[in-house]
Amino acid sequence: MKQLTIAACISLSSLVFSCTNAPKVSTEKVADSATTMPKEVKYSANIVNNKKDPSCGMPVRAGILDTIHYNGKVIGFCSAECKADFTKDAAKKMASVEWK
Template sequence: MNRLLGIMMVAMVVLACNSQSNNSNHGEQQQAAMDTAGMMTSEAEITYDTALVANKKDPVCRMPVRMGVHDTAHYKNEVLGFCSQECKTAFVAKPADYKLEMK
């Protein structure tokens, strides 16, 4: 029961973070490049080592960076990790609106 609840919570966090995308990025996501095996790939599949970022949680959606860092930004001499391009864009537009939780 606890395992199922944990899986459901992780799924909700991931879906909440991804729901912040806007329609202007939808076309870019559909134009993912074909790799040599003929499978679809996209930039969203790129992840960064969580040890390289200074924050514990994505400042926008509050997802723990241990769940995966898909984009980074420099802020006040630190490298911050974000779960998605959308979260990074929101943070960069108004960084004072978000609370940083550093390691």
């Protein structure tokens, strides 16, 4: 009986020590940057034919995040929202485009 008790204590102590050395698993949620942050693609101002964003008037040299090909021209926009605004009434917006 004494040997059985000693064997049980050894088994139990090795089990306890092996559990405390196990790697800790974090339960904290970590945001996946690929799914939460949009990928920013910046275009160079020299690839577009306009001087300013036709939707908001921002100069394209300040940054272009989206483009569209329209009537053989490449038009740059500062954001996807400005591009969407342009596509709602492109013919009207084309009249206000400031060309290079």
